[in-house]
Amino acid sequence: MLDPELTLTPENYGLLTDLYELTMSACYVGEGLDQRRASFELFTRQLPENYGYLVAMGLTQALEYLQQLQFGEEQIAALQATGIFEQAPAAFWEQLRAARFSGDVWAVPEGSVVFANEPMLRIEAPLWQAQLVETYLLCTLNYQTLVATRAARLRDVAGPEAALLEFGSRRAFGPQAALWAARAAIAAGLDATSNVLAALKLGHKPSGTMAHSLVMAIGALESGEDAAFEAFHRYFPGATLLIDTYDTVEAAQRLAQQQRQGRTVVNGVRLDSGDLVSLSQTVRSLLPDTQIFVSGDLDEWEIQRLRQHGAAIDGYGVGTRLVTGQPVNGVYKLVEIDGIPVMKESRQKLTYPGRKQIFRRYDEAGQWQGDRLGLSTELPAAAEQPLLEPVMVGGQRLGPHDSLEAIARRTAESVDRLPQSLRQITAPATATVEISEPLQTLTQRTQHHRQPSYT
Template sequence: MTTIPIWDTQQTPELNISAADYSLLTDLYQLTMAACYTGEGLEQKQASFELFVRRLPEDFGYLIAMGLAQALEYLEKLRFSPEQIAALQATGIFAHVEESFWSLLAEARFTGDVWAVPEGTAVFANEPFLRVEAPLWQAQLVETYLLNTINYQTLVATRAARLRDIAGEQATLLEFGTRRAFSPQASLWAARAALAGGLDATSNVLAALQLGQQPSGTMAHALVMALSAMEGSEGEAFSAFHRYFPGAPLLIDTYDTVAAAQQLAEKVNSGKMQLSGVRLDSGDLVSLSKQVRSLLPEVDIFASGDLDEWEIAKLKAAGAEIDGYGLGTKLVTGSPVNGVYKLVEINNIPVMKQSSGKVTYPGRKQIFRSYAEGKATVDRLGLITDTPLAQETPLLQLVVKQGQHLQPPPTLAEIRQRTAASVTSLSEQTRRLDNPISVPVEISSTLQELTEQTKKGVGSRE
């Protein structure tokens, strides 16, 4: 009798994910390669893979590494259930693999080491965010999930850090991107990365509560229109919402922004309302914010509506009277972080990719960062056997040893502080939005020598 896989679409049409599904959230070729390694007797050979970007997104002078916590959680929970193995077998794709492959999956646990830069650290092109040192089949299998979480969270954290840098420390920055994130799962990661990157709060209730934070938000135009229609006026809509949520900002651009501000000013000045803030979501934000400020001088003004770091810079330069920003679409989408995950050593043999435009450096590496007067001046990419020079700090740290975490994860506040310190340590030319210049990354003499030897085949199996 044929067993129907538990993921048959007629039984489970929802495309949701839980920790129990992590093992199958991968590209097919990770499993087929693992099966091939097993058949060739190579599955337990020690391998090292490094995750890095070849180049930064356009107009980015740096990246803020993020997503390590979720990557380590994935490695810790990596398992294959009997049902999952049966589902793989039922596909027919693995009909010719060795039986030992299924035994390998049944007993699967991540037993390797992980080196990583701490979340919130600024990194540059060709610098490894992390390195996985593990039996070949394990190190290969985890590629897809690691890239997924680290690439996306790094993108959002970097955008958040840039937004904070441009808006300034006094501005309130709120993450509103849930409806624009690429999936419900992505919305949770985006909220976390945004907070760790420097934003103050998120409107995503689940993310906020899971992270021990207070969710934050305002109101939508629908409420203003619905209550205006049913209760007689926009002013009545404001009064009703304010009655239940006196601390929430009111959205005042549904009809006539200035007229709405005038109505609210009368209530505030007469003592009928204590208003904390208003939000502008459309129109000429510079002109409107100045008019609203003149009417409500003690009230915080928030702006939203497809804003990004460039728009905020323009608003500030034009003298807009804005105290905070709601960031959504352009924070959680945009230019992708094209991180890659490449084999750098197998069975103590350094290896490298030599494809045109995609050359990689061989061997296990370390990033050595130099500081002068609190500023990062230059990075040196070397081998793990290199010795730090004076004023250099090694960035990659051992975080998992033989499958076991070596220390508890840092708090969100600690990561946020590290992000702020990382950005502050960068020069103005690296932080600027237009034509930024990254911190120079030098290649150590030992890494250069190993690269040349590997190109020539020195050190490869005879």
């Protein structure tokens, strides 16, 4: 089992979890509770600061994980070798050997807007299975929802015409996260990613420019910056040139002269430093027909500032602040066991009991009017649409996954339907989510059904 490279394969999905998921599962088996039907919901109690909404993402990878969840003899032997499970019942090991996810999954479609306390996903499965999958589900949905929401905000601020490229692989939280980030970014409205593997796996063409190192290396070994540009265009005609290694304005002036003389064609240039407002305006005056891309620790607030100050920019490369930043603190909580509604009552961490549904209202123009959080058994009122849909039954998917293009369209439509007060990136309004009367009643009843005290 020793693997210093930490290679992740589906064979190891069963072990890609927190220890307590396995120890609790062993306890359930020992107590004869493992097959009791349980429902867990994944949601966030509150949105990150300055966020008016979230864009749900990561369902495709969650379902792929559930379909391939398993434990082989090598994984079981490695667990046994830890010594932690010496008192675990023998039936636990047989349970792992036969493990296959056999539950049902309800989820909001990827690209849908959600708010605090609204479940993005619900697992209905034997208790030990529903418990075991918590860690992986939170990992993929929390992270991809974070990136997708940032990407949607970037697109909303930059506008529909600007090119937006994902450059975050070198800052993502590991190679797997880099792939997920690229997917979530494209699915939420960005045009392309520089991650070659992610792009090809997703059926897209990777996009990128060049680095300062090429300019410095060829410039030092041959005859300066222009030699680097000429060399790069020799093999990649018309490729975007990075022109701020030395003096941005001087580089633009030389390229403009060369273009007038018919010696080169400058389709695009990239700026990665300096005063991007004034530099982009100057470059535009020198190269009026050339696309100008900028990069360098950009986020939605910086793009908004650049646009407000009249920067002459056609596209943005976003990386660090897209794939990192404020986390989406999604949680995964038991809401029903064997038909009995349950809830957490800890101070500031109260949860609503029972299996739930999100009912969304739109006006005649298709604009968002509000959400109602109710029980899954409730029916939608007039003008309401239920958001959670069945996507897996008995461990089997109910159809193919959505294409990235379809998810991107859903993301754009979901955000466009929101009022500007929720879309603004500084001090947005808080969406008011109505709690249905049946859910309020169930919550009150469940709160009063506590374990008896002893005197």
